[in-house]
Amino acid sequence: MAKIHKTGVLLAGLLTAGMSSAALAGGPVDEKLVIDEELEIITRTAAPEGHPLDEVISGWHYRTKETRELEADSFQNPGMLYVERGEEIWNTVEGDAGKSCASCHGDGEEFLKGIGANYPKWNADANKPFNLELQVNQCREANMQAEPYKFDAADQKALVTYIKHQSIGMPVEIDLTQGEMQEWWKKGEETYYTRTGQLNLACATCHEDYNGNYIRADHLSQGNVNGFPTYRLKQSAMVSLHNRFRGCIRDTRAEFPAAFSDELMALEVYVTWRGTGLSVETPAVRQ
Amino acid sequence: MAAPKPRVKVPKKASKGEVVTLKTLISHPMESGQRKDKQGNPIPRKIINKFTCEYNGQVVFSCDMDPAVSANPYLEFTAKVEDSGTFKFTWVDDDGSVYTTEKKLAVE
Numbered sequence: 594m595a596k597i598h599k600t601g602v603l604l605a606g607l608l609t610a611g612m613s614s615a616a617l618a619g620g621p622v623d624e625k626l627v628i629d630e631e632l633e634i635i636t637r638t639a640a641p642e643g644h645p646l647d648e649v650i651s652g653w654h655y656r657t658k659e660t661r662e663l664e665a666d667s668f669q670n671p672g673m674l675y676v677e678r679g680e681e682i683w684n685t686v687e688g689d690a691g692k693s694c695a696s697c698h699g700d701g702e703e704f705l706k707g708i709g710a711n712y713p714k715w716n717a718d719a720n721k722p723f724n725l726e727l728q729v730n731q732c733r734e735a736n737m738q739a740e741p742y743k744f745d746a747a748d749q750k751a752l753v754t755y756i757k758h759q760s761i762g763m764p765v766e767i768d769l770t771q772g773e774m775q776e777w778w779k780k781g782e783e784t785y786y787t788r789t790g791q792l793n794l795a796c797a798t799c800h801e802d803y804n805g806n807y808i809r810a811d812h813l814s815q816g817n818v819n820g821f822p823t824y825r826l827k828q829s830a831m832v833s834l835h836n837r838f839r840g841c842i843r844d845t846r847a848e849f850p851a852a853f854s855d856e857l858m859a860l861e862v863y864v865t866w867r868g869t870g871l872s873v874e875t876p877a878v879r880q
Numbered sequence: 881m882a883a884p885k886p887r888v889k890v891p892k893k894a895s896k897g898e899v900v901t902l903k904t905l906i907s908h909p910m911e912s913g914q915r916k917d918k919q920g921n922p923i924p925r926k927i928i929n930k931f932t933c934e935y936n937g938q939v940v941f942s943c944d945m946d947p948a949v950s951a952n953p954y955l956e957f958t959a960k961v962e963d964s965g966t967f968k969f970t971w972v973d974d975d976g977s978v979y980t981t982e983k984k985l986a987v988e
Contacts, residue, residue, distance in 0.1 A: 666887050671952040674907040677885070829909075829951035 613856035620805040620812075621654035622661075626874075629667050632762050638870035641857060645801060648788035651871050655805070656880060660826065664878040672754065672824035672876025675831050679755020682748055688739025694752075697736060702759060709757035710764065710873050713862050722777050722862050725753045726833070744852040750831040754822045757875035764870050765819050769863070774862065781863025784856060790847030796864075811880070817868035818861070820877025827880060834861060884908045884928075888969055890983040898987075902933065902941075904956045906971050906979065912947035917987050924931050931955060935985075936965035942981040 602699040626634040636651035653661060663669050683694045683701045698704040709725065716723040716731075723731070730741035742749035769778055785796045799808060800816030800823060807813070821834040835852040838860060842849040889903040906928065913925025925947060932942040940959040959967075964987045971979040 668887070668903055668905065669954055671905070671954070673904070674885070674887070674952060677887075678907075826950070 612854055617633055621650045621814075624652070624654070624659070624661070624808075626653055626665060628665055628761070634874060635764060635872040636874075638764075640816045641869040643864065643866060644869075646815070649817060649868055649871055650804075650815050651817055651819060651874065651877075652879060653820070653869075653874065653877065656878075660878055660880060664773065664874070670824065670829060670876060670878055671829075672689035672822075672878060675754045675822075675824070675876060678748075678751040679753070682752045683755060688733065688737035690736065690738040691804040694732070694738045697843045701755065705756050705759035707760050707763055709760040709875065711767060711769060713858065713865060714857065715768070715774050717772060718737040720772070722772075722774060722858055723833070724853070724858065724861055725756055726835075727751065729756075745833055746837055750822055750833055751831070752767045754831055754876050757822065757873060760873040761875060762872050764872055765865060766870070769862075777859045777862045778866060780855075781861070785863055789842065790845030792845045794845040796841070796860075811858065815867075816864065817871055818864050819868045819871040820874035820879070822875060823877045823879050825879050831876065847861050884971070884973070884977075884979050886969060886971060886979050888967075888980045888983055889935050889968055890985055892984075893986050893988060896962060896987055897960065899958050900985070901935065901956065901958050902967065903954070904931075904933075904969055905958045906954060908971075908973075909949045909951055910945075910947075910949055910953065914919075918919055926955060926974050928971045928973055932970045932972075933957070933959070934968045934970075935959055935961065936963070940967075961985060963987055 621637075624634050628634060634651075638649055640646050640649050662871045663671075663687075667673055670782050671863060680701060686693045686696070695701065712728070713722040713724040714728075716727075719727075719731075726742070726744075728751070729752060733739040734741050767774075769775055788798070796816060799813050804813045804815045818834055821837070822831045823837070824830070825832045835857055838857050839849040839852065884907050885904045886904065888905075891900050894900050908928050909926065910928065911923055913922065913928045915923045917923050927947055927949065928945055930942070930944055933940050941957045943955070945953065965985060967983045967985060969981050969983075973979070
């Protein structure tokens with residue numbers, strides 16, 4: 594396997610030598626993301642200790658000029674429609690307790706600042722890491738006495754987009770010292786490097802070994818998750834992280850785990866850590 | 881998503897005779913009518929088929945839209961302004977619904 598990998602790198606090197614840089618548009622472009630000409634986004638940074646790569650790079654660098662521009666203008670970014678919808682949900686009373694998110698937490702823009710950048714987080718009561726979706730559902734059940742959202746319900750995606758957006762520009766940093774986060778991180782790492790499906794691919798095959806290269810007509814990124822939920826032009830809608838995980842695993846032609854299952858929660862912990870230091874970009878725009 | 885919601889971006893001020901850039905975006909699924917649901921039945925077409933922008937009652941930009949236009953259509957265009965006034969933006973849906981919004985502009 595290592596041998597194949599080296600040949601691939603060598604081949605890519607030969608191509609670079611012989612072709613113009615435009616022909617290898619799959620690699621990360623050397624540009625800066627500044628949203629609305631004022632908010633500087635960290636899209637490249639030194640990798641955290643123990644990371645297999647030297648530098649972590651946001652998926653933004655791997656997209657076309659047109660897609661990158663969409664994200665750089667918050668008015669054009671279609672994901673902002675969902676941020677607005679999320680704000681409505683934040684302030685809407687639901688459930689038997691007669692409460693909205695705002696009833697307890699107050700103004701979302703104030704309360705939520707930085708929160709999205711630190712998830713997933715250890716939840717001692719549940720004895721597992723919680724992402725924002727699980728946290729919201731727990732809050733809905735326990736405090737609002739409302740129905741928890743079903744996976745990928747439109748309102749769930751909009752609310753999580755809104756919550757995460759309040760941390761836009763802030764660097765991703767999760768706390769691995771709490772509870773059993775280390776064990777979950779380790780479990781996620783195992784999943785990341787385990788080959789699966791009829792195509793026998795691990796996450797690492799594409800996103801670690803071959804990022805910057807083409808997979809058929811598409812560009813492989815490092816697979817960082819700092820922009821989730823992401824507006825994907827392909828779906829013309831917000832795409833949640835666990836939807837994306839499942840899509841990727843499906844494409845290896847494997848059985849894919851349920852959303853928020855232990856396996857995918859561990860993967861979320863690990864993959865989020867891999868993007869440590871990148872700014873939250875939610876709602877990022879991707880192909 | 882909930883009911884289509886328009887967003888527009890218009891400068892607050894401009895000088896006489898200036899060409900201003902207007903940006904519009906509306907949340908809408910733009911269902912093309914060419915897709916099928918899980919049971920194999922066609923999903924009926926539902927798109928915004930017409931957009932108009934008027935300034936003080938005079939049309940400055942309008943267009944028809946067809947099924948190939950993507951969801952949440954974004955339109956950007958320019959208008960030359962001589963006097964202060966109000967831009968009125970109108971989107972017409974296949975089902976007959978009309979979504980409108982207005983923005984004022986001061987010409988100095």
